[in-house]
Structures are given as C-alpha cells and as structure tokens.
Amino acid sequence: MVTNLAQYSASFMETVLSRRSVMPKRLCAPGPSNKEIQVMVDAALTAPDHNQLTPWRLVLVSEEKRDHLARAFIHGKIRRWGEVSEDEKTIELDKAHAVPVMLALISDFKFDEPEVPLEEQYIAIGAAVQNILLCAHASGYGAIILSGNRVHDREVRDFLSVPDDQHLLGFVCMGSIKERPKDVTRRQHTDVLRIL
Numbered sequence: 135m136v137t138n139l140a141q142y143s144a145s146f147m148e149t150v151l152s153r154r155s156v157m158p159k160r161l162c163a164p165g166p167s168n169k170e171i172q173v174m175v176d177a178a179l180t181a182p183d184h185n186q187l188t189p190w191r192l193v194l195v196s197e198e199k200r201d202h203l204a205r206a207f208i209h210g211k212i213r214r215w216g217e218v219s220e221d222e223k224t225i226e227l228d229k230a231h232a233v234p235v236m237l238a239l240i241s242d243f244k245f246d247e248p249e250v251p252l253e254e255q256y257i258a259i260g261a262a263v264q265n266i267l268l269c270a271h272a273s274g275y276g277a278i279i280l281s282g283n284r285v286h287d288r289e290v291r292d293f294l295s296v297p298d299d300q301h302l303l304g305f306v307c308m309g310s311i312k313e314r315p316k317d318v319t320r321r322q323h324t325d326v327l328r329i330l
C-alpha cells in the first residue's frame with residue numbers, strides 16, 4: 135500500500151512539474167466534457183481558502199453563446215478604438231470560438247471579512263484556478279488562463295453579469311492539444327527559496 139502511494143505521489147509530482155499553459159491556437163476539439171469540468175470545479179473548491187469564502191465563481195460560456203460573446207468583444211473594442219475594421223471583427227469572432235471550453239473566472243470578494251483581506255482572497259482564487267489548470271493537464275487537455283483588455287469591457291462584463299464590485303479575471307480556455315507548446319526554461323528553486 136505504501137509503495138502504491140509512493141508511485142502515485144511520484145506521478146503526481148511529474149504531472150505538476152510538467153504543466154504548461156497551451157495557447158488557444160494550439161488547442162482543438164474535443165474539450166473536456168461537462169462531467170470532467172464539474173470534477174475540475176470540485177478540485178478548485180478544495181483549494182486553500184481562509185474562512186471558506188469561495189471568493190470566485192465561474193461561468194461556462196457554451197458554444198451556443200459564443201456569437202453573443204463575440205458581439206460583446208466587438209462592441210467593447212469599438213468603444214475603446216472608436217471604429218473596428220471587418221478584419222478586426224473577424225478576429226474577435228474567431229477568439230470567441232477558438233477553444234472548445236471557455237470558463238469565465240470572476241471574483242466574488244467578501245468585503246465584510248476583516249479576518250480575510252483581499253490579498254488572501256486573491257491567493258484563494260489563484261489556488262483554485264491552478265487546480266483547474268492542473269486537472270486539465272492531468273487529464274491530457276491543454277489549458278490556459280487569458281485576460282486581455284476585453285475583461286474590462288463593460289459589454290463583456292454585462293454579457294457575463296459581472297457587477298461593479300466584481301472583477302472578470304480571465305477566461306480559462308481548454309481543449310485537446312493539436313500542437314505542443316515550445317519548450318520553456320523555468321526558474322529554479324534557488325531563485326526564489328532562501329534557507330535561513
């Protein structure tokens with residue numbers, strides 16, 4: 135039993151150490167099923183969270199709603215840029231349809247919690263989203279969280295029903311990997327760990 139646990143632990147560490155973000159252009163269908171997504175969200179709910187505030191929520195943007203999301207992207211860009219070419223509109227449409235799974239990550243801060251300042255709530259959100267990214271990686275999918283200017287656009291926030299006291303923090307994009315990301319050199323523990 136102990137041996138099995140040790141093996142499980144070793145493969146878990148390999149999974150964590152090999153996680154990479156995968157850009158939408160390298161992703162394709164199929165993405166994780168709703169059932170797989172539910173498990174990922176359950177994993178997010180195990181993340182450290184002082185006083186169990188769950189200072190975040192997710193919106194799964196279904197394929198049927200992607201045209202609507204694209205319109206919000208386009209209208210946000212028109213407001214920021216003044217005008218938008220047909221090519222730019224196509225880019226936004228493509229962005230809204232680029233990946234099989236799009237999960238909007240939204241803060242749900244609890245402002246009347248003196249024991250849990252906002253910085254702790256941000257950490258809880260980061261830990262939750264990392265669990266989702268790790269689950270996707272462990273299941274063989276590619277995933278990445280992306281924000282960009284669009285997360286501040288009123289049109290996009292309205293589409294996702296994000297009130298003024300919440301942030302749209304990004305979109306967790308997931309799918310099958312059609313092209314692996316290029317190799318990356320990670321910083322080493324010696325860069326960030328000091329032993330006193």
Ligand SMILES: Cc1cc2nc3c(=O)[nH]c(=O)nc-3n(C[C@H](O)[C@H](O)[C@H](O)COP(=O)(O)O)c2cc1C
Pocket residue numbers: 153154155156278279280281282303304
């Ligand atoms: C909240 C959040 C938003 C992000 N938004 C973007 C983005 O808009 N564009 C981008 O290129 N990377 C963005 N990133 C970084 C990528 O998600 C990813 O971490 C980065 O490409 C490095 O890849 P790695 O996770 O494999 O180290 C964001 C990261 C976080 C945590």
